[in-house]
Amino acid sequence: MAASDSKAGGAAPHGHLVLPAVRVREALAFAAGAVAAVLVLLFSSSALAPTPVPNIVSIPTTSSSHASAATPSSPSPSAAVGKGPRTFYDDPSLSYSVHDRVTGWDAKRAAWLRTRGLDPNSAAVTTRVVMVTGSQPEPCKGPGGDHALLRFLKNKLDYCRLHGVELLYNTAHLEPSMVAYWAKIPAVRAAMLAHPEAEWVWWVDADAVFTDMDFSLPLGLYASHDLVVYGWEGEVYEERSWVGLNAGVFLLRNCQWAMDLMDAWARMGPGWPEYKAWGKKMREELEGKPDEESDDQSALVYLLAKEPARWGNRTYLEREYYFQGYWAEIVGRLDGVAARYEAVERRGANRALRRRHAEREHLLYAAARDEAVKRGGVPGPAGGGQKGWRRPFVTHFTGCQPCGGAPDRKYTARRCAEGIRRALAFADDQVLRSYGFRHAAPLSDSVAPLPFDYPAAR
Structure with missing residues (x-):
């Protein structure tokens, strides 16, 4: 759908x-x-x-959503069901x-x-x-x-x-x-x-x-x-x-x-x-x-x-950032985007960004990385755009039809498939980093362990 x-x-x-x-x-x-x-x-x-x-x-998305068994001293869940104030439901x-x-x-x-x-x-x-x-x-x-x-x-x-x-x-x-x-x-x-x-x-x-x-x-x-x-x-x-x-x-x-x-x-x-x-x-x-x-x-x-x-x-x-971006304008630039972000993190002043951390601290490090990228002179708006080298927020593969099996005439199946794999791996590397890995290459499904102090140590 x-x-x-x-x-x-x-x-x-x-x-x-x-x-x-x-x-x-x-x-x-x-x-x-x-x-x-x-x-x-x-x-x-x-x-x-x-x-x-x-x-x-x-x-x-939160641990509070996990149900726990009622203890003998706590009221039975069935006692509360249907007892609250009437609402639009x-x-x-x-x-x-x-x-x-x-x-x-x-x-x-x-x-x-x-x-x-x-x-x-x-x-x-x-x-x-x-x-x-x-x-x-x-x-x-x-x-x-x-x-x-x-x-x-x-x-x-x-x-x-x-x-x-x-x-x-x-x-x-x-x-x-x-x-x-x-x-x-x-x-x-x-x-x-x-x-x-x-x-x-x-x-x-x-x-x-x-x-x-x-x-x-x-x-x-x-x-x-x-x-x-x-x-x-x-x-x-x-x-x-x-x-x-x-x-x-x-x-x-x-x-x-x-x-x-x-x-x-x-x-x-x-x-x-x-x-x-x-x-x-x-x-x-x-x-x-x-x-x-x-x-x-x-x-x-x-x-x-x-x-x-x-x-x-x-x-x-x-229009200030890629709330959704046209994939054909984006995927060919992803390697260059990744290289610029890594260059910023390799600088001594940004060493704290290279520290290993738990995934739950992602947003804290994301905010610090955004500041470092701005200071580091990577052009473009946060969320990406046609100009500059910031990560694009959303890359939309309109016309590729991976479920239908045949892309628009404007594209070849190979171009779409490689574009999709490249974008997914680019995003996945950002997630895998908290687990100590990244993709072995932009079009590879295999992963490799990250060295300590990555990306300064490669």
């Missing part, structure tokens, strides 16, 4: 248009893969029957379906939080993030596709463990009519209801790789916004380009505004009778759209451009 519905890559200064050559390349890259992307890493486009029980795996009209609206969500969520002893405005709530991703319920058609999905999942598990983010991995059709890239909307909406304790729900396509394990979401930057998505203000609001943003990765606040947005967005999808009419309207009104298909990304561009006061004012189009 997590698809490569990425249709915008590249980078440009926040709020400005990118260079024409870059945008043409990105538009061509997406146009070439738009049809194939429907089949990859998302729910199958066939209307399959929903599974009796949604196959959702929730990965807890007790309303029989509540529905998880995208076809039924949820109203009064801000008040309902705040009331639920208070019944659990949580202050809605506390940092414990406002910084809590749930990541949602997933894949189709059936096996991949392409050879090695399921293994690729496993490695993509492992990468997300690593990032979430290091940053205290909870991960929901979905492989069920929560709404069979919402096929292909539209499948994300029912999953995200259900996650909002299932996790009222989370301020943010973070959708990440299955084929997106976290290539900077140090970088944390700058949530404070988004305090006055409810949706964060990678895109260009000029292209969305002025040009109304169908590739003006990328809907493969987005951050959504758990609030009524977001519920309303999901309702409006979903109604443009295949689960509603207006689906074909929306496709024609998008073809007429969005710059460069080559077909009459109503896709999720074009639909979001349309909503923002047509109703900026309602939707655009609460949306942050992130």
Whole structure:
């Protein structure tokens, strides 16, 4: 269900248009893969029957989530179940379906939080993030596709463990009519209801790789916004380009505004009778759209451009770093990025960074490494970008279709496979370091032990 519905890559200064050559390349890259992307890493486009029980795996990130057996002196868990104050969950009209609206969500969520002893405005709530991703319920058609999905999942598990983010991995059709890239909307909406304790729900396509394990979401930057998505203000609001943003990765606040947005967005999808009419309207009104298909990304561009006061004012189009980055612009530079980070750590002034430490101290060392990299003259923003040599936060393999088996015509299967392996190994080295190992080479699956005082000692 997590698809490569990425249709915008590249980078440009926040709020400005990118260079024409870059945008043409990105538009061509997406146009070439738009049809194939429907089949990859998302729910199958066939209307399959929903599974009796949604196959959702929730990965807890704190030790407090581990259940312990009740002692003779402690009350039985069954004594507490169902005894608390009534909340929105007790309303029989509540529905998880995208076809039924949820109203009064801000008040309902705040009331639920208070019944659990949580202050809605506390940092414990406002910084809590749930990541949602997933894949189709059936096996991949392409050879090695399921293994690729496993490695993509492992990468997300690593990032979430290091940053205290909870991960929901979905492989069920929560709404069979919402096929292909539209499948994300029912999953995200259900996650909002299932996790009222989370301020943010973070959708990440299955084929997106976290290539900077140090970088944390700058949530404070988004305090006055409810949706964060990678895109260009000029292209969305002025040009109304169908590739003006990328809907493969987005951050959504758990609030009524977001519920309303999901309702409006979903109604443009295949689960509603207006689906074909929306496709024609998008073809007429969005710059460069080559077909009459109503896709999720074009639909979001349309909503923002047509109703900026309602939707655009609460949306942050992130361009300062690789909130999601186009893989073809990134993977060839990863070796150079790694070399510059190692050079910074080899300096005597940064010797403390080379000290071995427990994985639970990762964020402390990540912050210190960020300071050292800035002082060391490595150019570029934290989280990476087209310019500079900082680690890219997210590398998105749009068009490679590892689950479907055949990449877009623009790419060869070998180029995609090597790019994916290189990005995964680059990220994995950052994780393996806490365990005393790293990959033997950028394209090697074998690992080698790290010498003491690495990278000064090699």
